[in-house]
Amino acid sequence: MFLFFKIHRAVLRSLAVLLSACLAANVSAQADVPVELNxxxxxxxxxxxDSFGREGDLDLESLPFDLANKQTFAAWxxxxxxxxxxxxxxxxxxxxxxxDLNAFLESLSDSLIAADxxxxxxxxxxKVRRVNRFEYENTLRHVLDSPWLQVSHRLPEDGTYQNFNKTGDRLDVSHVQMAKYLETADYALRSAVNAAAFRSETKRYYARDEGTMIFWMRFKKGINRYPSRAAIPMLGLTSETEVIRENQPLTVGDSNPEIRNQEAFGFVVGTQASAAKYDFRNVIVPTPGNYRLRMKTxxxxAGPNGRALGDDHGLTGGEPKWWRPDRNVVxxxxxxEPITLYAHTASGESLWIGSFDSYPDPKVIEREVVLRKGDAIRPDAGRLLRTQPRWSGNPNATPEGVPGFAMNWLELEGPLNEDWPPQSYQALFGDLPFRVHESEERLPLPPLLTEETLIGWTERSPGIPHRRVEVLPNDPDADARRLLxxxxxxxxxxxxxxxxIIEPYFEIYKEATAIGQSFTDAMIAAYTxxxxxxxxxxxxxxxxxxxxHEIASRLSYFLWNGPPDEKLEDAQNLHQEMELRAQTERMLSDPxxxxxxNAFLDYWLELKEINANTPDSQLYPQYYIDDQLTEASLFETRRFFRELIDKDLPARNLVDSDFTYANERLARHYExxxxxxxxxxxxSLPDDSPRGGLLTQASVLRVTANGTTTSPVLRGAWIMERLLGVHIPPPPSGVEAVEPDTRGATTIREQLDKHTSFESCNACHAKFDPAGFALESFDIAGGWQDRYRAIGEIGEPVEGVGLNGLLFTYRNAEPVDPSGVLEDGRAFKDIHxxxxxxxxxxxxxARNLVKQFIVYATGATMSFSERQQVxxxxxxxxxSEFGVRxxxxxxxxxDLFKIK
Known part of the structure; x- marks a missing residue:
């Protein structure tokens, strides 16, 4: 059960917490505070x-005026x-x-500014800070000329402060971190060197070849327990029934290339967990790198084959909706059909590598992708049924049939290198010659009859050769010095x-060779x-x-999240407006x-948490395991923000806009x-659309809710802090959280009204609850809702079948009330x-966006004396009407950007 954002104490209570370290000083205000303030x-x-009343635990008689003290300064x-x-x-x-008030504020402000x-x-x-793990990855990519490196996941997660993972307050270094840096650097260096062991090759993997995929085993060897999930062997638009009956082999193979090119496996389901997969498991990705992927689909x-269970639960008028497919008729x-491509490891990690549309007529799509060693390729027709055990029907089926997606073959070319040896090798060893050692050991092809064989599968695909590059120096010590x-x-x-400056690292190289390490390994030790x-x-x-050079570095880690390129390094006079503006323009236009x-939005808007809460399968079955919606929501926000920058659109578009970016799934979601x-x-959005801006985008609405309920408290605090820059004090300990009532007996507004009837609670909640109520018309994934959903006996029942094929029942409970009154008394009736x-x-x-950019770019929050500069x-x-660019x-x- 989701715990709502805890109720705040009164404003003065939060102030008193900050002052606690100061109170012990017991210094008289009259003796310490300037006369003009006293x-x-x-x-x-x-x-x-005073010391006697201490309203809100604040004793101004005992508060010193030592503004050099950090806590005392913050208190004033x-x-x-x-x-x-x-x-x-x-x-x-x-x-x-x-x-009198203005005189007090002016005098206090002058003192604070001077001290600051x-x-x-x-x-x-x-503060001095290290690079975060994503900056470290991008820096390695640059230094090693290896744009395909993926190493951030090998490092500990960075701490955050003031929304971002960019500040020295959280980017410290521990012995654990140093060990991980050494380990990660060694991995990256060996990957860069060993890229020279693999020249580019092109290999085609036919879907019908035995062992290429794992899904086809569903109908082999008497395992046909789930015919609706099983692959359909097809020749163009003909179902090969004799192959289904095992009277003919899966493929004609090399004997007839023309027929083989038309052979396909068809699927009426998407890929989901162990229940249904169609991975190209036998793909050989020999080394991390850039690859060109082609796929014919x-x-x-598939023809209908009777009615599924649950025909009495149709969505409209009791009409039957869900048919099982007939694999004999296509x-x-x-x-x-929208198809998503993932790079998939046996450990279960999947990385998005691209999307495309598959059409009724066969078509070859081509994408350039980054792959890791041993990756399998997973296509996913995400709109299709994603069956789970005990499934009952298909929400996409019609009396005319069941939609499906067919694959002929996948072709992989790579690793792609513009030069030979690869630039990653040259970055470390220049023009030195090398030889490749290859081991005879190969990983055997595992049996594919059971799901258990997937457990423990290593990151290497069957047949990947073990190769190692050995660098051949001309004069080892001289070459080592030159290269270092x-x-x-x-x-x-x-x-x-x-x-x-290289002497300490040259000594490491010498020590490594002294204990018998090769020139290659000794240099990698020094590089590490x-x-x-x-x-x-x-x-x-x-x-x-x-x-x-420091401005160049700060600029590149701001706009590229990584180090400067040669053009920026060679730039002169970055202190001059025109040169700095020209470089900024060039960098913003660079991919x-x-x-x-991506990084700015991940942390400012918390988009990195978009998968943190799984939609409840009973309350929100239409969102459960809907990866298409999740991915489209994330990409919408990124593309929207890119548009604001590219077109220098006003910052007000963050709150409301007349456009957004959508694909088929989002357009349906947004009606x-x-x-x-x-x-x-x-x-372009209709005039009466509630959409527009960040507030009503599905990604934001999802990360500010959870899989079960919405939260006006959480959403309201998010709006005030993230979009308006209003500081919301942390919730006090010991206050009971408001638990949402999923039975539908009470609404969250009723519960909050009762809770905030206490003056101490209402003082804070009045700041942000109204903003949260305005978003109550949007459910946990950003879909429109007029009624809350509940599971229980209250409300009108809604029945149907979900994307997972399971029957569901939830109830439409109390109506949503999106009205509210802001702290300043302005009332509103809805999101508009x-x-x-x-x-x-x-x-x-605009002011808040300026502050967010400054924190992200410089790693420092705004101090009191810098408010005027903001x-x-x-x-x-x-x-420019506060254009984002x-x-x-x-x-x-x-100047805030140009000083440390």
Missing amino acids: GFLENHCLSCH VLIHDRADHGEMPPKESMRPAKE RERIAQTGRS YTFT MRGKRR IAFIKKAYRSPIADDA TILSSPDFLFLESQVGPLED KSDRFI LEPFEGVELRRV EFKSHLLADERAI EQIVDSCQE SIIHAVIQS
Whole structure:
């Protein structure tokens, strides 16, 4: 059961927690606080917040004014902000005269700014930080000329602070981390070298060849327990019934190439867990790298074969909906089918590598993909039934038949290399010759009759040769020195003044050779140490203005999530506006900027958590195991944000827009005009559509809910913090969470109304609950809902069959109420009016985006003295209506970006 975001204490309570370390000082405010502040505090604050009253546990008499102390400084900042926002003195108290309040705020602000600037001058804006694991992967790709490397998963997950994994407060280094860096660097280096052991080859894998796939065994050897899941052997649009009956072999093989090219396996289901698979398991991916994948496919319709169980549960008027397919009758497909390609390991890890549409007429698609050693290729017709044990029907079936997807063959070409030896080899050993050692050992082809054979399968596919590259030096020591100098100059992001910097690494090489290691292994040991050294792992560290090479590094780790390329490294005068703007434009237009977009959104919007909660199979059967919807939701948000940057669209589009990006699955989800196709396209939204902006995108609505219920508290806090930059204090301990009532007896609004009837709770909830109520018209995956769903005896029953083929029953319970009243008294009745309220202050939306970019780009949050600079950045973007690309430029041009 999902636990709702815990109820907050009063605002002053959170302030008191921050002040706790200060209270022990027991220093008199009158003796410590400047005279110009003391009068205001005595007249408007001390009556409640003295040592005797301590309202909200705040004792201003005992609060020192030592602004060099971090905790004390933070306490006075909160006092400033509470007074500035009109929260203190409280509304029921006598309000101070405007001129008195302004004088107090100005005086306190001047003191805070002076102290803050002194701190920055001494320690810098941000802490020294290491690269995070994704930056480390991209840096290795650059240094090793290996764009196909995938190593981030080998490193521990990074900590986050202020939304991002970019700040020194969380990017420390432990002995465990250092061990992982050494291990990961060694793996990457050996992968880069051993790429030279495999020249590009092209191999075709026919679906009907025995052992190529695992799914076909479903109808072999008397295992035909699930005929609806079994593959259909087809020759074009003819079902080969004699093959089904095992009177003919699976394939004609090499004896008739023309017939073999038309042989196919057809499937009326998608790929899902162990219940149904059609992996190309015998594909040989000999080494990590770039590969060209081609696949010949088409769609078909299998004839109906009677009615499935559960015919009395039709969705409309009791009409039977679900037929079993007849594998003996196939016809031309009636439509295209969206297909997703995954690179799949035996451990169960699947990585998305592409999508395409399969058409009724056979067609060969081609994609360039990145594969790991030993990957299997998994196509998935995600729109089709995804059967599970005890399935009862097919929601896509009609009286005319059941839709299906057929595969003739898959062809793999690679690894692809523009040069020989591969650039990854040259990055380490230049033009030195080498030889390849090959072992006779091969992994035997396992029996494919049982699912148990999948357990323990290694990452290597059957038949992958064991090869090892041995580098042949001309003069080992001289070659080692030359190569180490070249490597370290590329690996380090600072100019190398003296070649003597390689001496510690040369000693490692010498020690390795002294104990009998080969030249290749000794050099890898030295390279590994370089790739785990502080100069490689840590970014700029000098306090003060950044030099050109440091600006280049900061810019590239901002916009590419990795190191500078040669053009950026060679750029002169990056302190000058025109040069910096030109480089920024070039980098934003480069495909590598997708790394920035993906990483920024993953952490700012928490999109990395999109798979954290599985939709409940009974309450939300239409979303359960619907990978198409999950993937389309994620790609929509990325493509939408890319459009804002590319077209310099106003930041207000984050809240509401007249367009989005959708494919067939999302268009159906959003109740837009239907169309076919897996590719995202720009879609204009109807005037009355509740969609538009980030708030109502399926990805955001999913990560702010869970698989069972929505949460106004969680969604409201998310909106205020992520989109408007309003600080929401953490929930206090010891307060019971509000449990959602999935029986439908009470709504979440009724439960929250009862809970927030306490003044101490309502003080915080009034800030964000209304925003969450505005999104209650959207369910846990962003679909529209007028009624809550429940499992129990309350409400109208809804029955049907899910994508998993199982019958379901849930109930439409109480109606949704998306109305609310904002803290400032503005009321709204639905999402449209709520969005209009947010858009009344476009500057707040732009300001928050500026802050998010600065934290992401510099690894430092906004300090008190930098607030004015933030406002200046926002001011500079007014002419573009706060265009997102303009905001990025303004952040990069600012002094905040150019200093450490």
